[in-house]
Amino acid sequence: MGVLQLVSRVLREVEEALEDDSLRRALERAAENNERNVARVLERHPEVEHLAREVEEAKKSVIERLDYYIDKAMESLRRVGARPYLAETPEEAREIVAGIVGRGKLVVMSKSMVAEELRLREHLEALGNRVWETDLGQLLVQLENGRPMHTIAPAVHISRVEAARLVSERLGLELSSGSPEEIVEAVRRFLREKLVHADVGITGANAVAADTGAVFLVENEGNIRIVSGLSRKHVVVTGVDKIMPTILDAFKAVLVQAAYAGLYPPTYVNVTAGPSSTADIELHRVYGAQGPREVHVVLVDNGRRRAARHPVLSEQLRCIRCGRCQLECPVWQQSANHWGGRVYGGPMGLGWTAVTESLEVAAEAAMLCLGCMRCDLVCPMEIPLSRIAAWLKRQYTRRMGLSG
Ligand code: SF4
Incomplete structure (x- = not known):
């Protein structure tokens, strides 16, 4: 059985989104605008990147305790x-x-x-x-x-x-x-x-x-x-x-x-x-x-x-919900939050769905992740989103008895 057949529910939702041309145009516009705006902000205010490192450290200290x-x-x-x-x-x-x-x-x-x-x-x-x-x-x-x-x-x-x-x-x-x-x-x-x-x-x-x-x-x-x-x-x-x-x-x-x-x-x-x-x-x-x-x-x-004690999912808790990873993601750009869980979608949504909703739902959605790692590169909290997605994929294949 192919992987794509296994994720039929997720695919159905994404397929519906793919048929919606106006949705895709709106997402493309939003992604372009966000990329341009963030680039402009960081060029004018390079200190923000230093602030991001400080916030990341502060968040790590909270998650540890x-x-x-x-x-x-x-x-x-x-x-x-x-x-x-x-x-x-x-x-x-x-x-x-x-x-x-x-x-x-x-x-x-x-x-x-x-x-x-x-x-x-x-x-x-x-x-x-x-x-x-x-x-x-x-x-x-x-x-x-x-x-x-x-x-x-x-x-x-x-x-x-x-x-x-x-x-x-x-x-x-x-x-x-x-x-x-x-x-x-x-x-x-x-x-x-x-x-x-x-x-x-x-x-x-x-x-x-x-x-x-x-x-x-x-x-x-x-x-x-x-x-x-x-x-x-x-x-x-x-x-x-x-x-x-x-x-x-x-x-x-x-x-x-x-x-x-x-x-x-x-x-x-x-x-x-x-x-x-x-x-x-x-x-x-x-x-x-x-x-x-x-x-x-x-x-x-x-x-x-519970996630704070987990070696992989604890990373997601640093998320400040800026939405940058969603707008950068080629899958999200086609489907918006139709790809993900009930509440959270896109790259950040895989981790958040696993934390707050269901590991199964998150693992199934993760199978559509392309592994391009663009989300990792833009996340201000340096959350290894593609590693979280890869871990979720492993959970899925194990559950389906596909791994050795
Ligand atoms: S880019 Fe990082 S901090 Fe922003 S929403 Fe995505 S995971 Fe969260």
Whole structure:
């Protein structure tokens, strides 16, 4: 039996993607733009490459002592008045967030791959909450009932015509030209009302500083600072792999992520260290001034602590989700996240799927990896992605009884 027959399920999904010409054109454009933007950033700011080496070392030190850093981060979060939780499984994480949010609430969310891992939006909606994504790309994915096709650009597969159709048909917004500018303006007006009246704002995190409990979020749309700053409750849902030893390490991590996503300097870096407060009346501290009164931080394990002890998969935990490897990969350029697991696709998606979803699914998808190693060359965290893929292929062939 040939290898290609063995991976029929993966092939079927990729085959469908291959038939979609507009998807492939969109991916080609995205890959060209990203390559050009990152090259320009690194030429203008060569110091970013030094920062990347520092971030890589800091991440290695956290992965080696992950339990220690989780405890330290939780202690620091408590000290600044935030409420930390450690959720071992997606079920536990969903239950914690549902307990904080309640039912019948208006919830606004910013883009988070960990929230996708948990199917958090769907879970909160099933409990009777009205939930809105506020990142434009992620909102389009919500409107099409789809899934993110890239870690930074979730709607990379949606054309402007399709985006216009989605916002006019699903949101009832009137558009005349359907230009990107018009869509952005219409969505801005639509979301403004949700953002102002939301009971709860849910974000991910790009980094959490273990020494101070400071949560870092990087963005260019400006939605995250409203989601995290306007509601009475701010819930952060993030993986334990996002913990960095210090506040400076955390800052460096978000700068490097922004640079390798081709957006440098980032338009906004948001830092949250506990709930808002004031002591302006008789120096008596009152929590909940203009910002949230409660900040909850749910640190999600979902296989990460086990992976930290694994000789191969532990390497994936250094990933800062810049998405550079996806855009460089010749297979991803044809198929986007149709190639990979339920949440994560492309080169980084093989490792992340093995960590958070299923070794079998990741191993099957890995069989389509060409082994060209282009992903290894562009990864700012020097993750040996092709070695992870090769290891997964071995797991697959062993499972199928194909190896000697
Ligand atoms: S594996 Fe490397 S290149 Fe890919 S998303 Fe993660 S950090 Fe970026």
